[in-house]
Amino acid sequence: MAIVPMKHIELYGLARHKSSFLSELQRLGLVELVEPCEEEISSGPEEELRTRLERIEEKLSEIKRGLAILEQFAPQRPNFIEQFAGMKTVLTWEEQQNYLAETAKFEELITELFRSETEHTRVEQERAQIERKISDLLPWAGLDLPLHAWKGSTNIQILLGSIEGNPSILFEALDSQELPYSYQELGIYENRSYLIFFCLRKSGAEELLRSKGFFVAAPEIPEGTVREHFDSLVKRKEALDEELEAIKNKITSLAEQRPMFQTFYDYWYNLKLQVEASRQLLMGKEVFALVGWVEAEKAERVGEVLEAMGLPHYIQFRDPEKDEEIPILLKNNKIATPFETLVESFSYPKQDEVDPSPAIVPFFFLCFGMALGDAGYGIVLAIICSVLLWKMTMKPNGRKMAGLMLASGLGAVFVGLMTSSIFGFSPYKGIFNVVESPKILLVVSLGLGLIQLYVGTMIAAWINIREGRWADAIWKQGFWLLFLTGILLTVGAPQVGLEEYSLYIKYGTLISAVLLVLGNTRGKKGFISKLVAIPGGLLNIYDSVGFFSDVLSYSRLMALGLSGGVMASIINMFVEMTWGIPVIGWLFSIVIFLFGHALNMGLNVLGAYVHSSRLQYLEFFNTFFEGGGKPFTPLKLENIKIFLEKEREV
């Protein structure tokens, strides 16, 4: 398995059954629709579509607003894992269907929610108003004279007001004019003194006071004393607070219905997808036509399901034509499936390429293992990912990623056990110790690189053979591998004890080099053009520089493994140092151990992932893989806000 074979599908039906067909196809989620060519697009009922879409968009934004209100009053708190993976509400299929059946109730809920929100805003505004009034009255709270007395009597004038700073200048001014007066200080508020003056009318006291900076302003109250009004305001505010609390509680209780809101959001979202998909139909007066792609294996199933609908239609499947671009869907066995995510985030293969996922499996496993290089870290990573896979509902992509990390963690366990490195400790004698003999690690890294690039070249040869280009496989990849092996042996023969054959090796290398150059002249007509092709062939020889620099690129595995290993042993050294401290030493050393290793593991996992993927993308893919295929995107039901516990079988 690799790239899933596709079949071209053509479906004709009556125009009025269009929506039924589309919704059934969406439910199936197996068919990718193809946009008709420019000249094929009919001017169809575009107007009608637009109004439908507008209505759906309206509905969506309404639910979105509802969800935003719920979020405001009863925010969802993502836990640590959800911070990374995003939050989803998990429902069973039955629950979802139950929600969807209650359209009327949902309409009620959403109007109630909006009403509560408007009410909340109104009450909050009133409360703010009252609060302002209360704060205006606050300086006058000590005034026990009722409102009707403020006017004074025939002879006595009452002046209420305030002055910035110390009021004594007022008294001095009145005293110096020898005006009779009485006063009461009400208190100082925000650096203003509030006072009440009793003076004789027409004595000129008011003018004098004003001129000295006394600002005459009485508080606004309807009747009675200030205190009475103040108390009533406070009471009103308390009532409003209670009201607010009640509204909040109501919205919070509505938040329990959040899944329903989310369900309906997804429902309308999928309807939108469906309506948009109908743009991709060819519309006649009475008949519509739909063109698309379906997995060859599933074609029959699609036919059966559409047949079961009992609506008149005509369906036709055919294999793709030679140069037709088909959408790409990858399918592999259980072990290789998680590694598809690496390929997918690079680029989908083209239809005539091979899916490189299975080829990546052993190499990514080992690359990651060597770069992380610690069995302790590896097992922790593997356990975390298994728990995620087991406990969390994730989209297929999330599952693939978790599976990839699980496999990678096991790679680190493998390498860590080989080299006896568990949380930076070396409890037994492994094959070699990374920190003590990093040169062996370097050789192993480069060796792994060499093997992987050889395998890549062989895959390229295999692709050529599969396509029937035997000559290409021999002339390009065959002699290339011979030549590379020749160079390696020429350099390395003395080390592996093949000195006596060194002459043969040299000639072998030379011959394969010549053949490689000559290979470039194949297919060229005439002596002159063959001669011209020779310099280009020399470039093939030069490619070996690129090849060996690619191999050297694998030295990063050694650097990552080494730096992680050294860091781990430094952490352990600190742990041992603090262990010796009496009484609380053990506590410190446990904290250092946990925190230090968590940090080191995090950074190393990150580095191992990034650099192992890079080795696949730049070094390995370079030998045989180009990519550039278009991923298969069938029309299907999307889960945006909710998540079904078990995707229903269709």
Place this chain on the structure above:
Amino acid sequence: MVLGSLYAYLGVAIAVLFSGFGSAYGVGLAGKVSAGVITEDPKKFGQTLILTALPGTQGIYGFVIGMLMVFKFAPVAGPIPLEAGLRFLLAGIPVGIVGLFSAILQGKVAAAGIGIVAKRPEESAKGIVYAGLVETYSILAFIISFFLYSAITL
């Protein structure tokens, strides 16, 4: 001779100092951009964290080399010979200087990658790979520093 010890210490300082500075700068730059993304969408914390942490590795490489050097000359009684001291100094330079520049530049690439997280979260793995490419050169420098260091005998 005292000068030998001085050079050895200088080697440690260069390895840790420059790479650490570069990493701090790079992580700071990426962190600033990440914080901006979080104000819009707090759910992207995980993805931005990965990109923010990436330029931090150079500092670790420098620290590892520095630590290894200290372990090597600390237990030796008496002064370090001048030649050995100079070797320590030279061994510290690659990881320090290359780490400085690669961490700063990696921080810039990571910051741009955080833009991918903000606008097209499904493609964020590519941003991580781009940022990873910059690190190659600090890794090469680390390897050389390490082998220079291992060649020193006291």
